[in-house]
Amino acid sequence: MIRLPERFRAFFNNRWLVFVAAMWIQSCAGIGYLFGSLSPVIKSSLNYNQRQIARLGVAKDIGDSVGFWIGSLCEILPLWVALLIGALQNLIGYGWVWLIITHRVPTLPLWAICILIFVGTNGETYFNTVDLVSCVQNFPKSRGPVVGILKGFSGLSGAILTQIYTMIHSPDHASLLFMVAVGPTMVVFALMFIVRPVGGHRQVRPTDDLSFTFLYAVCLLLAAYLMGVMLLQDLVHLSHTVPKAPELEALLTEPQKEEPGKSEQDATEVIFSELEDEKPKEVDLLPASEKAKTNCPFASKTVPSSCRRSCEGQEEEGATIWNFLGRIGGGYFSEMIVRDYAYPRPVAMAVAQVTMALGHLFFAMGWPGSLYIGTLLIGLGYGAHWAIVPAAASELFGLKNFGALYNFINLANPTGSLVFSGVIASSIYDREAEKQAHHHHHQQQNMGSIFSGMLSVDDPPKCEGSICFFLTSMIMSGICIIAVVLSMVLVHRTKVVYANLYGKSRT
Numbered sequence: 001m002i003r004l005p006e007r008f009r010a011f012f013n014n015r016w017l018v019f020v021a022a023m024w025i026q027s028c029a030g031i032g033y034l035f036g037s038l039s040p041v042i043k044s045s046l047n048y049n050q051r052q053i054a055r056l057g058v059a060k061d062i063g064d065s066v067g068f069w070i071g072s073l074c075e076i077l078p079l080w081v082a083l084l085i086g087a088l089q090n091l092i093g094y095g096w097v098w099l100i101i102t103h104r105v106p107t108l109p110l111w112a113i114c115i116l117i118f119v120g121t122n123g124e125t126y127f128n129t130v131d132l133v134s135c136v137q138n139f140p141k142s143r144g145p146v147v148g149i150l151k152g153f154s155g156l157s158g159a160i161l162t163q164i165y166t167m168i169h170s171p172d173h174a175s176l177l178f179m180v181a182v183g184p185t186m187v188v189f190a191l192m193f194i195v196r197p198v199g200g201h202r203q204v205r206p207t208d209d210l211s212f213t214f215l216y217a218v219c220l221l222l223a224a225y226l227m228g229v230m231l232l233q234d235l236v237h238l239s240h241t242v243p244k245a246p247e248l249e250a251l252l253t254e255p256q257k258e259e260p261g262k263s264e265q266d267a268t269e270v271i272f273s274e275l276e277d278e279k280p281k282e283v284d285l286l287p288a289s290e291k292a293k294t295n296c297p298f299a300s301k302t303v304p305s306s307c308r309r310s311c312e313g314q315e316e317e318g319a320t321i322w323n324f325l326g327r328i329g330g331g332y333f334s335e336m337i338v339r340d341y342a343y344p345r346p347v348a349m350a351v352a353q354v355t356m357a358l359g360h361l362f363f364a365m366g367w368p369g370s371l372y373i374g375t376l377l378i379g380l381g382y383g384a385h386w387a388i389v390p391a392a393a394s395e396l397f398g399l400k401n402f403g404a405l406y407n408f409i410n411l412a413n414p415t416g417s418l419v420f421s422g423v424i425a426s427s428i429y430d431r432e433a434e435k436q437a438h439h440h441h442h443q444q445q446n447m448g449s450i451f452s453g454m455l456s457v458d459d460p461p462k463c464e465g466s467i468c469f470f471l472t473s474m475i476m477s478g479i480c481i482i483a484v485v486l487s488m489v490l491v492h493r494t495k496v497v498y499a500n501l502y503g504k505s506r507t
Contacts, residue, residue, distance in 0.1 A: 013198045015138035016211065019146065021194040022131035025083075026153040028184040029127040031090060031120065032064040033158030038180065041173045045101035052110055056117050063118035065413045067125030071404025079130045083192035086126025087185045093120020094181035102174050120181070125407065127188065128154060130195060133403045136394050137197040143394055144338070144345070145212050148331020148387035152219060155383065156324045159226050219328050227321050319379040326352075326383020334388050342502040344494045345392040350487035352388065356381035357480035364473035366466025395501060396494065425472045433463040
């Protein structure tokens with residue numbers, strides 16, 4: 001009986017317990033990835049138009065990326081306080097929005113709703129920072145697998161939460177917002193005293209490889225399960241689908257309404273926004289005025305986010321899994337490079353950038369099946385990016401300010417989105433759409449048919465065909481090639497650093 005408290009203390013201070021608890025938090029930390037499923041509920045309840053929903057999306061993106069002060073906060077306060085702050089932000093932000101759309105409290109103006117969305121989504125930056133800081137300090141010799149697994153579960157959290165809601169199958173769509181507000185908060189409250197750096201032995205142990213192998217097996221099984229469920233939902237039309245409400249359909253703009261020629265399959269909509277900011281969906285690029293209607297993923301990072309939402313089904317759902325596997329695989333293989341060969345980790349980043357460059361090339365060519373191949377390549381490459389870069393940053397700059405450094409890296413997302421999506425992709429699409437509209441206008445004039453008046457519409461010009469995104473994809477592919485060159489320069493300059501860090505462990 002005397003040794004029981006000691007065993008409990010040893011169990012509570014076990015770094016593997018901390019890692020598993022961090023995985024649970026990360027599994028529900030991707031709150032921003034669910035915005036694609038939350039926005040229709042907000043739109044129909046508050047009678048918002050697409051422009052107003054787009055502003056909410058901007059607030060979500062900013063809240064999801066801006067958290068540079070959290071790293072400094074983690075150095076001053078205990079980490080459980082940072083988790084508590086994040087959980088309260090999530091509960092207050094999305095909880096208040098839920099109260100508003102269910103008409104339990106008075107409706108607030110749009111700017112106030114934007115602040116609530118920002119506050120709620122910003123809570124997940126606390127979860128990500130604390131989990132990564134704690135686990136990287138507990139596993140300093142296994143940074144690649146640790147970062148890859150944690151970021152993988154973070155990216156897959158949107159799919160996990162959506163599957164939970166789909167199984168519940170509540171007729172009240174607002175309950176999804178309630179689940180987002182309460183679910184992650186309860187998980188964090190239960191685990192916030194566990195996730196922290198712990199003392200004791202932190203070097204690589206012989207049993208570590210077996211433990212990580214078990215976790216990798218769990219990740220692969222989870223990915224296979226989710227992929228199977230997604231395919232079944234597409235092919236068999238399980239009962240866990242939500243019909244489009246007539247009042248919601250009336251609020252949709254004309255380009256989003258269904259055409260009469262579409263099959264009954266389009267009459268139902270599976271609530272699946274998994275990795276709404278992380279998966280590539282590239283068919284047609286929308287003009288700047290239409291860009292806000294898409295909430296398309298990979299904003300600045302890999303694919304122009306002003307891509308059309310018509311690419312539904314297996315390709316976008318599969319991109320979720322490829323992204324998840326890219327994060328898991330990127331951490332695993334980059335760790336093999338540094339541990340077995342003492343070679344700089346950025347070489348794995350160069351490989352990931354080459355993979356994304358090839359994916360963009362497939363998108364640009366528009367060959368048969370290129371959408372699926374490009375989605376696979378970009379999903380794997382981008383996922384590997386988020387496993388490799390934080391681990392490499394912690395090795396090159398140390399663990400003392402890792403939290404602040406990680407959140408500084410996240411600032412690249414909204415910056416790149418503004419440049420590549422808001423400026424480059426939209427401008428190119430508008431130009432090609434105007435060319436096609438001008439060409440169609442001349443064709444109608446030459447025909448001189450009485451049906452020309454019936455064919456003319458007042459809708460904004462649209463672009464059709466691979467030409468719409470050819471130049472944008474080629475630009476993105478070129479940017480990835482430049483990143484490859486820069487990564488190799490970094491590899492050359494950090495050979496000595498990695499030799500000192502990992503060379504001794506090989507001897």
